[in-house]
Amino acid sequence: MTTETILVLGGSFAGLSAAHYALRHTIPQLPKKEGTKYTVTLVNPSKDFWWRIGGPREIVSRKMMPVNKTYYPIEPAFAYAKDQFTFIQGTATHVDGAGQTVSITTASGEQKSIPYVALIIATGISTASPLFTQGASAAELQATHEAFQKSLPNAKTVVIGGAGPVGVESAGEIAEFLNGKPGFLGSAPKNPKAKVTLICGEKKMLPILRESISQQAEKFLNRLGANVVYNTKVVSATAAGDKTTITLSDGQTMEADIYIDATGVRPNTSFLSKEWLDNRNRVSCNAKTLRVETASAGPRVYVLGDVGSYTRGGVVDQADAIPVVMTNLKTDLVAHISGKAPGPDRTYTPNLKEQQICPIGTSKGVGAFGGRPVPSLMVWGIKGRDYLIGMLATGTVNGDQYKKEKAWKPQPVTAAGQAGLSSG
Ligand SMILES: Cc1cc2nc3c(=O)[nH]c(=O)nc-3n(C[C@H](O)[C@H](O)[C@H](O)COP(=O)(O)OP(=O)(O)OC[C@H]3O[C@@H](n4cnc5c(N)ncnc54)[C@H](O)[C@@H]3O)c2cc1C
Known part of the structure; x- marks a missing residue:
């Protein structure tokens, strides 16, 4: 039996969602190929997902943000797919696009080379402050x-x-x-x-x-x-x-x-060749399809989340990007297996509306959603109470948002649309 791996680098907001989506919707829809099994491997330095969004309160008081609310073990969240899923606690140190392999240093110091049939880079950003x-x-x-x-x-x-x-x-x-x-x-x-x-x-x-x-x-x-x-x-x-x-x-x-x-963030891209990056050191991609198209990247490489050139960052934006990457990955894999793409590309359109909510202490806050200001009481109600933990944290690690595939209608490709497919 040959194993073909969809490899996801980074196990946070973007990488977790991509891994769940691949297991639930991509692999089950691939054409059956005698003697071949498709799997997902997720690589992340820590075995736990951290609810970074609660950081501003967590740094101040462990009582207000207990660790059982802000850290979630990654591997058990994939128990439903244990025959098709591997978690590696480790760090990607090099990607060989031509050979379609990623070098990993595991938490115990072992060197591994992981072959992939498709690669999703979701290694995110690091902050200047270690907090x-x-x-x-x-x-x-x-x-x-x-x-x-x-x-x-x-x-x-x-x-x-x-x-x-x-x-x-x-x-x-x-x-x-x-x-x-x-x-x-x-x-x-x-x-x-x-x-x-x-x-x-x-x-x-x-x-x-x-x-x-x-x-x-x-x-x-x-x-x-x-x-x-x-x-x-x-x-x-x-x-x-x-x-x-x-x-x-x-x-x-x-x-x-x-x-x-708190002056800025640094994309986690030091393991990639410079020609894969844009001038802000983010992974350069086709701004519509989110494929990495640099020649040395080779086939079926995609970027998701804050490490990508396509996004202004933030978790909300990922909801628009994840279905795009996962649909195009499925299209490319079907074409790879059967020789024929099952449909056109899905495309990403950034939502550049005034959108952000920001608690200020435990009872006030400011923000806007969809271009409209949000009153302080509502900021508190949505985010200020617990930095969204009750609403979203467990669901994020378990991939609840992607239990169902995100439907879409393919748009006819126009000449103007084609012209918009420039690398970010
Ligand atoms: C304090 C704080 C509060 C925030 N609050 C909000 C908010 O309220 N709303 C909002 O929308 N956004 C918020 N953000 C931004 C949000 O956290 C990011 O948009 C989000 O973390 C990006 O998710 P990601 O999965 O792309 O990357 P990250 O969350 O940065 O995760 C990347 C993962 O990849 C791993 N990794 C790094 N290098 C490698 C490697 N070489 N190999 C394998 N794995 C690797 C990292 O360890 C990490 O687990 C906040 C950010 C901060 C710092």
């Missing part, structure tokens, strides 16, 4: 959070660099933890224990959202004793002993007991 990225194990990240939680209660000055959603949410959680909430109509804490400063590189926070929403966010931060400095970038942050000196683009320096770098 928001899981590496080889849940235990490592939990230790990082515990050390942070030990130092936080005594902090008198906290500086957060970067006023995207992670910076704003973290500033809110930290300021509320240290300074408490003011009364119902209060606009600032009476006796703040700590000075919390958020450094914003632009004239407004939260780049995806409109200015009035950013201003509302500032009011909510001020209520908790956090201030925002605009039009200023962090140039460097140097730790010495218990203090960090932060140098700003206006030449000023600040000293902080705690500094959190």
Whole structure:
């Protein structure tokens, strides 16, 4: 019996969804081939999926975000397909597109070469701060959070660099933890224990959202004793002993007991050849089909999630991209097996609407959905209570969103449509 493997690199939001989709919908629809078995192999450095979305509250308090709510073992979530599924705790170190193999270093240090018939790269992003990225194990990240939680209660000055959603949410959680909430109509804490400063590189926070929403966010931060400095970038942050000196683009320096770098993310692509990447080091792909078309990639290579050139990032966007990748992968595999593609490509259209919700502390928040502002109470109701854990975490690891295949209607391909198929 020959085994042909759909190999998924990265076992987080994108990779888990792709692996479930492949097992539930792709493999069952492939033409039967005498003596060939199709399987899915998922490779991830940690054996646990971490609910990164809850990070801003989890770093502050283990009580508010217990580990049994934020970490989920990956392998048991695939028990329904155990004869067709393999989990490898390891890290991809090299992809040979021509030979269709990936080199893996396993958690125990063993070197493996995994052949694939189709490859999905879903290795995501790492954050500058170690607080928001899981590496080889849940235990490592939990230790990082515990050390942070030990130092936080005594902090008198906290500086957060970067006023995207992670910076704003973290500033809110930290300021509320240290300074408490003011009364119902209060606009600032009476006796703040700590000075919390958020450094914003632009004239407004939260780049995806409109200015009035950013201003509302500032009011909510001020209520908790956090201030925002605009039009200023962090140039460097140097730790010495218990203090960090932060140098700003206006030449000023600040000293902080705690500094959190929330200025950006780095795609996890160091194991790929440079020619596979765009100028932001993301995996370059056809922006419509999400295939990786670089010549040396070879056939049936796809990218999903924040590591891809096609996306502005975020989990919501993946709901549009996953069915596209998985339909095109199925089409390509059927063509590979039977010599004939069963239909046209499915195409991805980015949703660029104003869309993001951002809790600020445990009872307020700002955001917009589908281009319309969302009231604070609704932000709290959707995300502020538990950072979406109750609504989505178990379902994400179990692939519940993809229990049914996502239906679509093939669109006739026009000349204008063809012209749009440029690499990202
Ligand atoms: C603190 C924080 C809060 C956020 N909140 C939200 C939110 O509220 N809403 C939202 O939509 N988005 C949010 N995001 C963004 C969201 O987390 C990302 O969009 C999401 O994590 C991307 O999913 P992914 O699967 O593409 O990549 P990742 O989640 O980055 O996962 C990639 C996986 O690949 C693994 N990996 C890396 N290198 C290799 C390798 N060489 N071999 C094998 N595996 C590898 C990683 O260990 C990881 O498990 C937040 C991000 C942060 C940091």
